[in-house]
Every structure is written in structure tokens, then in C-alpha cells.
Amino acid sequence: MTPPRHVFLVDGSGFIFRAFHGLPPMTRPDGTPVNAVYGFTTMLMKLLSETDADHVAVVFDTARKTFRSDIYPAYKAHRPPPPEELIPQFPLVRDATRAFDVCCIEMEGFEADDLIATYARAAVESGARVTIVSSDKDLMQLVGASVEMYDPMKYRSIGEAEVREKFGVGPDKVVDVQALCGDASDNVPGVPGIGIKTAAQLISDYGDLDTLLARAGEIKQPKRRETLLENADLARISRQLVRLRADVPLPVPMEDLAVKPVNPETLGAFCAAQGFRSLLSRLKIKAPPIAEPVRAATAAPTSTAPASPVTTDYDLVLTEAALDRWIAEATKAGVVGFDTETTGLDPLRAQLVGVSLAVAPGRACYIPVTHNPPQAQGSLDLGGSGPVADAPKILPAAVTLGRLTPLLADPSVLKVGHNLKYDMQVLAGLGLRIEALDDTMLLSYVLDGASHGHGLDELCRLHLDHTNIAFSEVCGTGKTQVTFDRVPLDKACAYAAEDADMTLRLHRLLKPRLLNERMVTVYETLERPLVPVIVEMERHGIKVDRAALMALSEDFGRRLVELEAEVIALNNGEAFNLGSPQQLGKVLFETLNLPGGKKTKTGQWATGADVLEELAHLHPLPARLLDWRQLAKLKSTYTDALVAEINPATGRVHTSYALAATTTGRLSSSDPNLQNIPIRTEEGRKIRHAFVAEPGHRLISADYSQIELRLVAHVAEIEGLRTAFASGADIHAITASQVFGVPVEGIDPALRRRAKAINFGIIYGISAFGLAAQLGISNGEAKTYIDAYFARYPEIRAYMERTKEEARTNGFVTTLFGRKVFTPGIKDKNGAMRAFAERAAINGPIQGGAADIIKRAMIRLPDALSQAGLAARMLLQVHDELVLEAPETETDATIAVVRRVMEGAASLSVPLVVDARAALSWDEAH
DNA sequence: AGATTCACG
DNA sequence: GACGTACGTGAATCTG
Numbered sequence: 001m002t003p004p005r006h007v008f009l010v011d012g013s014g015f016i017f018r019a020f021h022g023l024p025p026m027t028r029p030d031g032t033p034v035n036a037v038y039g040f041t042t043m044l045m046k047l048l049s050e051t052d053a054d055h056v057a058v059v060f061d062t063a064r065k066t067f068r069s070d071i072y073p074a075y076k077a078h079r080p081p082p083p084e085e086l087i088p089q090f091p092l093v094r095d096a097t098r099a100f101d102v103c104c105i106e107m108e109g110f111e112a113d114d115l116i117a118t119y120a121r122a123a124v125e126s127g128a129r130v131t132i133v134s135s136d137k138d139l140m141q142l143v144g145a146s147v148e149m150y151d152p153m154k155y156r157s158i159g160e161a162e163v164r165e166k167f168g169v170g171p172d173k174v175v176d177v178q179a180l181c182g183d184a185s186d187n188v189p190g191v192p193g194i195g196i197k198t199a200a201q202l203i204s205d206y207g208d209l210d211t212l213l214a215r216a217g218e219i220k221q222p223k224r225r226e227t228l229l230e231n232a233d234l235a236r237i238s239r240q241l242v243r244l245r246a247d248v249p250l251p252v253p254m255e256d257l258a259v260k261p262v263n264p265e266t267l268g269a270f271c272a273a274q275g276f277r278s279l280l281s282r283l284k285i286k287a288p289p290i291a292e293p294v295r296a297a298t299a300a301p302t303s304t305a306p307a308s309p310v311t312t313d314y315d316l317v318l319t320e321a322a323l324d325r326w327i328a329e330a331t332k333a334g335v336v337g338f339d340t341e342t343t344g345l346d347p348l349r350a351q352l353v354g355v356s357l358a359v360a361p362g363r364a365c366y367i368p369v370t371h372n373p374p375q376a377q378g379s380l381d382l383g384g385s386g387p388v389a390d391a392p393k394i395l396p397a398a399v400t401l402g403r404l405t406p407l408l409a410d411p412s413v414l415k416v417g418h419n420l421k422y423d424m425q426v427l428a429g430l431g432l433r434i435e436a437l438d439d440t441m442l443l444s445y446v447l448d449g450a451s452h453g454h455g456l457d458e459l460c461r462l463h464l465d466h467t468n469i470a471f472s473e474v475c476g477t478g479k480t481q482v483t484f485d486r487v488p489l490d491k492a493c494a495y496a497a498e499d500a501d502m503t504l505r506l507h508r509l510l511k512p513r514l515l516n517e518r519m520v521t522v523y524e525t526l527e528r529p530l531v532p533v534i535v536e537m538e539r540h541g542i543k544v545d546r547a548a549l550m551a552l553s554e555d556f557g558r559r560l561v562e563l564e565a566e567v568i569a570l571n572n573g574e575a576f577n578l579g580s581p582q583q584l585g586k587v588l589f590e591t592l593n594l595p596g597g598k599k600t601k602t603g604q605w606a607t608g609a610d611v612l613e614e615l616a617h618l619h620p621l622p623a624r625l626l627d628w629r630q631l632a633k634l635k636s637t638y639t640d641a642l643v644a645e646i647n648p649a650t651g652r653v654h655t656s657y658a659l660a661a662t663t664t665g666r667l668s669s670s671d672p673n674l675q676n677i678p679i680r681t682e683e684g685r686k687i688r689h690a691f692v693a694e695p696g697h698r699l700i701s702a703d704y705s706q707i708e709l710r711l712v713a714h715v716a717e718i719e720g721l722r723t724a725f726a727s728g729a730d731i732h733a734i735t736a737s738q739v740f741g742v743p744v745e746g747i748d749p750a751l752r753r754r755a756k757a758i759n760f761g762i763i764y765g766i767s768a769f770g771l772a773a774q775l776g777i778s779n780g781e782a783k784t785y786i787d788a789y790f791a792r793y794p795e796i797r798a799y800m801e802r803t804k805e806e807a808r809t810n811g812f813v814t815t816l817f818g819r820k821v822f823t824p825g826i827k828d829k830n831g832a833m834r835a836f837a838e839r840a841a842i843n844g845p846i847q848g849g850a851a852d853i854i855k856r857a858m859i860r861l862p863d864a865l866s867q868a869g870l871a872a873r874m875l876l877q878v879h880d881e882l883v884l885e886a887p888e889t890e891t892d893a894t895i896a897v898v899r900r901v902m903e904g905a906a907s908l909s910v911p912l913v914v915d916a917r918a919a920l921s922w923d924e925a926h
Numbered sequence: 927a928g929a930t931t932c933a934c935g
Numbered sequence: 936g937a938c939g940t941a942c943g944t945g946a947a948t949c950t951g
Contacts (some may be wrong), residue, residue, distance in 0.1 A: 580949055581930055600930075601939095608931065633932060636947055664943060666935085673945045676934035684933080708935090708942095761941065770941025832939050843942040847935090851943095879935040879943085 004254060007123040008053040009116045010152075011134030012104070013061040015040055016093055018135070018153055020086050024451045024822060025811035028275045033085040035811075037092045038276060043152045044100055045279070046465050047133065048262065055128070055257035058097045059115045060106040067109055068241050074187045075241055083827050092274070099270035101260045107251050113138055115251075117244035120147055122254055137166060138186070141174040141244060155461070168200025176209040179239035188241045191231045193223070209239060278463070278509050314497035315365040316489055318392055320399065326357055326365050327407050333359045336407075337504030338415045340423040341496050343483040346671075347425030348539065348647060348654055353485040354492060355404060356500035361508070364501040366493035368394040369401070372485050392489055401430060411435045416507040418456045418499070421659065424535045440503055442527040443510040445660035446519045449812065449822035454660045460502045463509050468502060469495045522819045526852055527659065529859045533874070534657050534667075536862070541652030542674070542875045542883070544642055548690040553639040556631045563628040570621040578628055581607045587621075594618055630683060638678065638687045645672045657877070664844055665819045665851040667877060675878045679926065691922035698891045700872070701925040702898045702916035703881035706731055707850045708763045714908040715816065715845055716799030720792060725910040732756040739785070739792045758789050762796060763846050765839025800842050807841035815848040816906070817856075850880060853912070857905040858882065864901045870894050883922060891918040 019039030026035040048056070068075045082090075097104045105115055116139060120130045124146050132139055135151035140163045143149060149158035156162075163171045167178075180199035182190020194202075206212035213232045219225040228235075264283055271279045317323050330336040337358030342350035351370065358364035371394055407413060408427070415434055417423050419441045424434055444454040452462060460466045474495045475482050484492065514520045568575050571591065576583040585605025589597035594615050598606040609629075615622040645653050655674040657667045669675040677691070678684025693699045709731060713721035724734040729744070736755035737744045747755075754775060761771045772782035790797050807813050807823040814820055821844030825837035858877060865872050872886035872894040882902070886894040895916045902914045919925035 577949080579947090582949075602929065604930080606930090629931080633947080637933070637945095641946080658944095662943065666943065668944055669934095670945060673934085676932090676945070678933060680934085703935095764942040765940095767940055769939075774941070830938095835940065839940075840942065847943060850935095881935080 002054075002258075003126050004055040004123055004128040004257070006051070006053040006055070006129045006131070007119065007254075007257065008047065008051060008056040009119055009130065009132050010044070010047070010056070010058040011112055011116060011132065011136055011139065012040075012058040012093060012097070013112045014134050014136045015043065015152065016086070016089065017082075019043070020083070020089070021824070021827075022153060022451075024448050025085070028273075032088050032092075034089065034092065034274050034276075036086060036089045037096055037274060038279075039153075040093050041096045041099075041271070041274075041276060041279060042465075043133075044096065044102070045282075047152065048100060048102075048259075049465070051131070053131065054259055055123070055254065056259055057103040057105050057119065057252070057257045059112040059119070060094070060104060061112045062106045062108050062110075065109070066111055066114075067245075068111075071240050072189075072237055074189075076186050078187050079829070096270060099267045100262055101266070103252055103257050105252055107248060110245065110248050114245040114248050117142055117246040118248040118250065119254070119257075121246040122250065126254070138178075138183075138242065138244070140166065141171055141178075141242075143171040167196065169203055173203050173208065175239055175243045176203045176212075178242040179209055179235050180212075182238055183242070186241070188238050189234050190238050191227055191235050193227050198224070209235060277512075281508075282465075312362045312364075312498070312501065314493055314501070316392070316493040317365050317367040318394060320395065320403075322365075323367060323395065323400065323403050326359070326367070327403055329359045330357055330407060331410065331413055334412065335414045335416060335504070335507070337364065337500040337502075337507070338417045338420075338423065339496060339499040339503060340426055341484045341492065342426055343485055347422050348429070348649070350426055351485070352426050352430060353483075354496055355400070356496040358497070358500035358504040361505050362501060364497035364504075366489075366496040367400055367404075368489055368492065369397045370485055371487075371489060371492070373488055374482075374486055394489070401432065405432055408432055408434045414438055416440065416504055418459075418503045418506070419660075421531050421535055421538075424532065425539060428535060428539060437528070437531065438507060438511065439528065439531060440506040440510055441660050442531070443507070443514070443523060446523045446527055446819070447510060447513050447517055449820055450663040451822055451824065456499060456502060456506075459506055464502065464505055466502065469498055471495070518818060519820070522817060522852075526665075526817060526819070526855045526859070530659065530855055533858050533862060534659065537874050537876070538654055538656060540873050540875055540885075541647065541650055541654035542885070543652050543692050543694055544646065545690040545692050546643055546646060549639045549643050549687070552686055552690070553635055553643070556635040556639060560628060560631050560635065563624055563631070567621055567624050567628060570619075570624065578625065579632065581605070584625065588615065592619060592621065594622075630681065634678065634683060634687060641672055642687075642690075655876070662851075663840070664821050664848040665815065665855075666847065666879060667851070669877075674876055677922070679923075685923050688923040688926070689921045693885055693920055696888050697885050698888055698918040698920065699875075699922055699925045700884040700886055700891065700894060700898065700916060700918045701881060701922060702884070702895070702902060702914050703878075703926070704850070704854065704902065705913040705915055707853065707880050707912065708846050709759055710908060710910045710912065711816075711846050711849045712762055712796070712799075713910050715849065716795050717909070718793045718795045718799075722910050728911075728913075732759060735759055735789075739788050754785060758785055761786075762789070763843060765800070765842035767835075767839070803842050803845065804838050807837070813841050813844045815845050815852050816908075817849070817852040819848050819852055821845065821848045853906045854880060854882070854902070857902045860905070861898065861901050864897050865894065868893065868897050870897060872898075881926075883925075886918070894918075 016036045020036040023035040023039045025033060026038055028034050094104050107115060116132055120132065120142050123130045130147040132142060132147065132149045133152050134149060135153065139149060140158065143158065143160055143163050151158060160171055163174060167174050169177050177196065177199045180191050180194050180202060181196045182188045202212055206215060213235060216225060216228040219228065268280060268283055271283065317326060339356045340352060341354045342352055344350035353370055354366055354368040356364060356366045408415060414436050416438045420437050420439045427434065441454045444459055452458060457468045460468050474487055474491055475484060514523055564578055567578060571587050576587055582604055584607045588594050589605050596614060598611060600606045609626060612622040612626050642653060647654055653672065655669045656671050657669055659667065661668045678687050710725055712718065713725055720738055724731055732752050732755045733744055733747045736747045736751045739755060740751060757771060757774050766786055768779045768783040768786060771786065772779045803813055807826045812820040812822045823837050823841040825833045826841060828834045828837065854877065858874065861874060870890050870893055872884045872890060874882060874884050876883035882898065884894065884898065895918060899914045899916055903912045906912065917925050
């Protein structure tokens with residue numbers, strides 16, 4: 001028997017819980033939930049393929065009762081039973097472990113952590129290194145010279161430095177610190193009032209817990225001294241609870257942990273039974289490497305560079321013949337991974353540098369279009385000799401683009417990209433169009449929502465166990481960063497071809513999931529067709545009146561100076577930074593001694609607008625400061641910033657819409673954000689007034705009236721609201737009348753305002769606290785309103801319960817178009833977290849449904865306009881509003897088409913109503 | 927980098 | 936009984 005050299009101890013129980021909460025729900029064909037099993041299986045597959053460990057075990061907890069409950073009955077006693085969907089997964093995870101021919105270890109009366117401690121000790125004593133696969137902080141006490149931890153979900157190693165970062169002390173003192181600060185999630189009491197920071201300080205000062213407790217009388221702070229003296233026993237008990245036992249008799253001898261080669265058939269059978277088809281296909285791809293296991297090699301590389309599952313064959317295309325071969329191959333395949341490389345991130349300014357194509361996994365090429373590799377110093381090289389002459393010669397751009405154009409336009413060849421919006425923008429600048437496209441970013445977004453990001457690198461790590469070449473590795477960072485056209489061709493090829501290759505591989509994995517996971521409709525009718533529409537909107541941009549904005553900036557700047565002087569004067573001439581909430585808090589509540597100060601959760605004085613408004617009754621300073629803040633915000637975020645965003649080539653402002661960013665399916669806008677242009681105040685509207693139409697044109701603003709409340713009425717089937725909407729009258733007044741039992745004519749503005757606030761509250765998953773804060777009334781009063789509302793519209797309560805239940809069962813809720821809005825935290829043991837998730841779940845179908853409807857309208861609008869012979873262009877989307885620019889002579893006809901398309905984008909049990917107007921500026925059109 | 931504040935729907 | 940809350944975003948600024 002060879003002694004172990006590197007032992008892997010996997011915390012199975014810990015992983016199950018994290019995977020369950022961290023991964024979107026998945027079910028086997030028979031309905032058994034398997035998301036944690038899937039996460040576990042991929043994790044183990046990855047670990048085993050990458051590590052040089054020669055001994056591996058997965059360690060589990062058994063029953064809830066352990067020796068610790070004898071010491072302290074409350075230990076972990078408050079934990080709720082595991083979620084129902086998790087229970088069937090416990091045995092399956094053990095099956096998964098056995099499918100890899102890896103040992104499962106567990107023992108009555110001991111936690112997995114104690115077994116891990118024991119095996120780690122045994123391994124270290126026999127001279128081996130140990131890696132504990134877990135992120136559980138309770139295991140951090142075991143870290144040492146030969147023992148490290150590895151967090152399998154964050155791909156992060158935890159050594160002494162990371163432990164010190166977490167606990168403020170080295171691993172040997174972790175137990176003492178935990179004994180003092182306790183652990184709420186395990187019900188370890190600790191010493192009341194002592195948190196992790198204080199505990200670390202105390203242990204650092206006194207060396208260890210026993211010394212500290214013996215000398216507690218010397219502590220200066222009276223409060224701290226007393227609690228320590230009083231709770232010394234509690235600290236000692238806590239230490240017993242957190243200290244892991246390393247002396248458990250080994251249930252399985254160490255030599256049994258020796259790694260055995262995986263039997264692909266056993267593993268394949270298991271994956272097939274669970275419906276893990278993506279893993280199955282990966283197994284098949286990996287068939288040769290598995291037949292000759294990576295870990296059989298004694299000097300296997302460490303985990304940083306996982307072996308690629310298939311051999312890669314990346315070709316740098318420099319001749320017309322090669323280019324033609326690749327294009328022919330792509331055409332024959334009918335599907336091609338596609339990516340562009342450019343000189344920058346802004347697609348309107350970036351230059352195309354090269355294009356990569358992938359025709360099969362591992363088979364890809366890079367076609368340079370315009371490269372300017374760095375010239376050797378001092379060599380201007382006009383004579384054709386020297387280093388530059390040795391650089392490979394690329395095809396003329398006109399030839400390359402000429403050959404690519406028909407491929408891109410060919411509707412029978414599917415171009416698969418990742419965030420194709422970007423590539424389409426760049427190509428559009430060269431007059432190239434793409435027909436027939438799929439976007440892996442959008443596929444990932446509709447399938448997995450916000451459970452993880454949708455960047456190419458992240459998806460490759462997640463689904464393909466592959467770490468892409470980093471952009472920074474190719475182009476450098478900071479001052480030494482170069483644009484892609486300066487990168488040597490071989491390096492550029494390796495990077496660019498990989499992106500196209502990985503995109504195609506992701507597509508093979510993600511596209512088939514659409515059908516199983518019922519996402520075909522959302523992807524095909526809402527997401528994919530929106531891409532070219534957004535491309536056009538972004539490229540077109542909107543005109544802003546530069547002179548008007550600059551004049552506003554100056555005006556705001558002058559008034560800011562005046563206001564600052566006034567505020568300083570009101571602070572007895574004492575200068576401070578008006579933009580610093582911290583300094584302002586001191587001025588208000590310490591210098592001026594104003595009452596009613598609240599603290600934020602970090603212990604700072606809260607100085608939000610609501611606080612300042614309250615204080616305005618007592619002192620002139622807060623009101624001045626509010627004015628200052630408003631102008632400072634408008635100047636820095638809008639007037640100054642927007643002028644800087646004007647594209648010199650077009651004279652217009654071009655925002656960027658994120659298509660895969662929000663949890664609910666909405667778009668978001670950035671660089672600059674044109675979805676939060678001011679409107680609520682008079683000063684703010686001046687900024688909106690600077691968004692204008694070109695000469696001879698008009699801006700048209702068309703917005704859905706009350707679309708979210710209409711969706712509530714429809715989705716929750718609220719009869720009272722439905723009839724109210726059908727009548728076409730003022731919805732908030734009708735609500736007020738129905739809820740408060742007053743005839744509509746008798747509704748005063750205050751009552752209407754309350755009804756309006758409740759209507760909004762419903763959309764947000766109402767709470768008495770939230771409504772009270774909104775209306776400035778007591779919680780109790782808010783509750784009576786909500787009760788009255790529920791009494792009048794009983795269907796709303798049923799909807800809320802139904803939606804929460806849907807979220808608990810599935811892990812997501814759905815919109816009327818079938819979009820999934822994931823609801824992480826819906827089963828969190830923390831009540832506040834859970835309540836938050838519940839409100840988000842209630843809001844999901846409403847906000848998401850409205851997002852679906854306007855997306856559908858946006859997709860239909862361009863065709864509808866051109867069929868009507870209208871030249872109008874869509875410029876902006878602001879969630880429930882579309883902004884268009886139309887020739888002056890066509891405004892009425894355009895409004896008619898826009899209204900028809902928007903109102904007809906969905907057929908609900910309540911009418912969809914659109915308000916639309918045309919004017920010279922956005923302010924007047926809205 | 928995180929917290930705070932505030933602009934929008 | 937206390938806790939911390941309205942839902943969803945992005946940008947600027949201060950601070951450690």
C-alpha cells in the first residue's frame with residue numbers, strides 16, 4: 001500500500017445545502033428535484049479531473065443528534081427541517097459519490113466536520129497534504145501548513161491568509177474567537193454583545209481564551225469586563241461546541257480512500273438515470289481521456305489549468321483559399337460559432353479587428369481583418385526588411401468582408417454569438433447585416449435568470465469546466481493595455497478562436513434545454529427577435545441640445561455656489577463638505593444638535609431626503625441642503641455627463657441597453673442611463689426639455705397607462721379592478737371609492753393619494769411598514785387600509801398566496817408569456833430574507849409581464865411602421881414608454897400605428913391603454 | 927470596494 | 936416580540 005500524498009476531504013453535507021440554494025431548481029423526468037445532485041456531480045467531476053489527489057472521500061452528517069447536543073441541547077436545535085425538495089436528494093448525492101467509485105463516510109453521533117478533522121489529522125501524520133473541499137467557516141480551524149480548504153462554488157482556495165481575513169486571527173485561534181462571538185446559525189451562544197471584531201481583538205491581546213477569561217478583570221471597558229466575567233462559562237461551553245474532534249475512530253481505513261479509475265459506464269448510467277444529459281454528452285466527448293484517467297498520471301498539473309475536454313485545432317486564416325474553405329465548412333454545417341474582435345467596448349466607436357468562426361467543438365479559426373502589430377523600435381521599415389517583414393501578411397479587409405457578407409446574410413446558416421448585439425453594431429457600421437442568429441447570452445438568461453451572470457467566461461467555467469484565456473492576458477491591463485489590433489496574430493488567434501469555439505459549445509448545451517424547460521416561446525418570440533430592434537435603436541441614438549445643457553450646467557453651478565455659502569453660514573460659518581453624508585450628519589446632529597437622528601445600519605447618521613424633510617421644520621439648513629443636493633445631482637449626473645456622452649460622429653447620445661441584466665425581464669440602460677432622466681421636479685424637467693427632435697421632426701412619447709395595475713387585475717382576476725378598468729375612469733379614485741366606501745364624487749385628493757399608494761403597494765408585495773413609510777402614517781393605520789383593500793378585493797390575497805406557493809415549489813414564478821422570474825431566498829431560514837423574496841415573487845409576474853408586453857410591441861413596431869409607409873424610428877424604451885422620432889408630417893399617422901401596436905401587444909381581460917403625444921422635446925411630448 | 931444617496935419605471 | 940421591508944434599475948460621490 002502506498003501512503004497517501006494528497007488527500008481530498010469533501011464536505012458533502014455542506015455542499016448539498018449550498019448547491020440547493022445556489023442553483024436554479026431542476027427536476028428529473030419523474031419530477032424528483034435534483035439541482036443539488038447535479039451541482040454535486042459536476043463539482044466532483046471537475047475536482048477529480050483536475051486534482052492530483054491520490055486519496056478522496058466525501059464526508060456526510062448523519063442524524064441531527066450528536067455529542068454536542070448532550071453538552072448544549074440548544075446546539076443547532078433551532079434549525080428547521082430541510083426543505084422538502086432537498087430530502088430526496090440526500091440519498092442521491094451518496095449514489096452520485098458511489099458512481100464515481102469514491103468513498104462515502106459518515107458516523108452516528110459525529111458531524112461531518114469531526115470526521116474531516118480526524119481524517120485530516122491522520123493524513124497529516126502520515127506525511128500527506130490535505131485539501132478540505134468546503135466553504136464552512138467551522139472547518140477553518142483545521143487550516144495549517146499541510147492543510148488548505150477549497151471552496152468549490154467560488155473556485156477559491158482558503159489558506160491561513162483567508163482565515164485571518166475572516167476571523168482576524170490565525171487558524172490556531174479560530175476556536176477561541178468563535179467561542180467568544182458565538183454563531184447564530186449553529187446556536188452557539190458565545191458571549192453576548194461580543195462580535196467577531198471584538199473577539200479577534202481580545203484574543204490577539206490576551207493570547208488565548210483561558211488567559212483572557214482569567215484576566216478578564218483587567219479589561220478597561222466596564223460593560224465588556226462585566227459580560228466576560230459573567231459569561232465565562234458560556235464561552236467555555238461554546239468552545240467545546242466549536243472545537244472539532246480529531247479523535248473519532250476511523251470508520252473506513254485510510255487506504256480505502258485511494259483513488260480508483262472512474263468507470264464511465266457506472267457514471268454514465270447514474271447520469272442517465274438523473275436526466276443529466278449535458279453531463280452525459282460531456283462524458284461521451286471525454287471518452288478518450290476517461291479511458292486513460294488524467295489522475296493516473298503521477299505528476300498531474302494542479303487545479304489551475306484543467307485539461308480541455310477535446311483537442312483544439314485553431315487555424316489562423318491568411319489566404320483566400322483557407323478563408324473559402326472555412327466559409328464552405330460553416331455553410332455545410334449550417335451552424336457556426338461567431339465572434340468579432342474590435343478595438344474597444346463602445347460598438348459605435350470601435351473598429352473591427354478580426355472575426356472568428358467555429359464549425360465544431362474544438363475546430364475554429366481566426367480571420368484577421370485589420371491588425372497593426374507593434375513595430376520594432378527604430379525600424380520604420382520602408383524597405384520591406386527587418387522584423388515587420390517577418391510578420392505574417394493578412395488578407396485585405398475588403399476581401400475578407402466580401403467573403404463573409406454572404407455567410408452572415410445566409411438565412412440557412414445559423415450564426416451563434418454571445419451578446420450578438422455588440423457584433424451586429426460593429427458590423428452594421430461596415431454595412432453588414434446578420435440573418436439567422438442565436439445568442440448564448442440570451443439563452444442562458446431565459447433559462448437560468450439571475451442565478452448567475454451570463455458572461456462568456458463565467459458560462460464556460462460553469463458549463464464546460466473551461467477557463468478561457470483572459471482578455472488581460474492578451475492585451476494587458478492598465479497603462480500597458482493595448483488594443484486588440486496590436487496583439488500578435490498567433491496570440492490573437494488563440495484567444496479569438498477560443499471564444500467562437502466556446503460559444504458554439506455553449507449553444508449545443510443550452511439550446512436543447514429550451515424545450516425541456518419550456519422556454520422556447522420566451523426566447524424565440526421575445527428575446528431573440530428583440531436583438532436587431534435594439535441594435536437599430538442604439539445606433540440611431542437621440543439628439544440632445546448641447547447648448548441648452550451647457551447653459552443649465554452653468555446655471556446649476558452658480559446656484560450651487562450660492563447655496564453652499566448659505567449652508568456654511570447657517571453652520572455658524574464652519575465649512576464642511578456638503579457632499580459628505582458623514583460630515584453632514586455631524587453638523588446636523590452634533591454641532592446643531594437637531595433632534596430625531598436615526599442611524600444607518602453601519603452606524604452613520606442617516607441624512608436621506610426623508611430625514612432632511614423632517615428637520616426642515618426645525619432649522620433652515622436642511623431645506624437649503626436639499627436644494628443643493630438636487631442641483632448637485634442634476635449637474636453631475638445629467639447636465640455635465642450628457643454633454644460628455646454626445647457622440648462626435650453622430651451628434652447624438654447613444655445609450656446601451658442590457659438585455660440579460662434584470663431579474664424580471666426588464667431592460668436596463670447605461671452609458672448613459674436614459675431610463676432615469678428627471679421628470680418629477682421642475683428643475684429636472686429642464687433636462688428632459690433638452691432631448692429634442694431633429695429639424696423637421698417630432699419626438700413621440702407613447703406610454704402604457706397603469707400597465708402594472710392592469711396586469712394585477714388580469715393575473716389575479718380581481719373582478720372589482722377589472723370593471724373599474726373597463727369603465728375607463730380614474731382608477732385610483734375608483735379604488736378609493738370602493739375601498740373606503742365613499743361615492744366617487746366625494747373622493748378628495750388625500751383619499752385618492754392613499755388609494756394610489758395602496759395600488760402601488762400591491763404591485764410591490766405590500767407590507768404595512770412600507771405603506772406607512774410611503775404615506776407617513778402609523779403602521780397600524782396602514783394595516784387597516786390594507787385590510788380594507790383585501791376585504792374589497794379578496795382575489796388579491798389568493799393571488800399572493802398562490803404566487804408564494806409557486807415560488808416555493810418551483811424556485812421561480814412565471815409571467816403570462818411564460819418567462820421565469822427566479823426567487824432565491826424564498827425558503828431562507830431568515831424571516832426578513834424570506835419576506836423579501838416573497839415580495840419579489842409577488843412583484844415578478846407583474847413587472848415581468850409588463851416587460852414582456854412592451855418587448856412584444858417593440859418587436860412588432862418596426863414592421864408595422866414600414867408597412868404603413870412611415871419613416872419613424874424608435875429611439876428609447878423606458879419600461880412602459882417608447883420614444884420615437886418621426887417626420888413632422890407623419891406624426892399623427894405614426895401615433896396611430898404606435899398606439900395600435902402597443903395596445904394590441906397582449907390581450908388581457910382588461911383593456912391596454914396607451915397615451916401618446918408628439919412635440920419638439922421629450923418633456924413636452926411626455 | 928462598499929455605503930449612501932437619488933434619478934427613473 | 937423584534938427584526939427590517941415596499942418591487943426593479945444605474946450613476947456619482949465619499950470613505951476607508
